[in-house]
Amino acid sequence: MPELGHLCGYVELPSKHPYYGSDYEDIPVDVHGGLTYAMQNEEYWEIGFDCAHLGDIIPGLIDHISALPNEHYWTIQDVEHELYKLVDQLDRLQPRKIKLENTNGIEH
Structure with a gap:
């Protein structure tokens, strides 16, 4: 198999993340x-x-297949953008601890 030369993006989840080990x-995530x-x-x-999808x-x-219309080469900047998107989504998947302050006598 020839070296494909496509880029990949990775992030590391700490052990406390709810999807650690999943x-x-x-x-x-998208x-x-x-x-x-x-x-x-x-x-x-x-x-x-x-970044090796249809x-x-x-x-x-490139030497082995015909080019398809609308193909895109994913640059380092493209992958970085996708990684920021991924990190943002992973951050939102973590439970939040919210402390509600009782200011009007109503229990929360």
């Missing part, structure tokens, strides 16, 4: 092509996605 298919990777990495759970330009396959 299969990537069970994590409800990233390019969906999550395609999850594995233990030292003390973190690493999850990620790749419609993506894959440098290692």
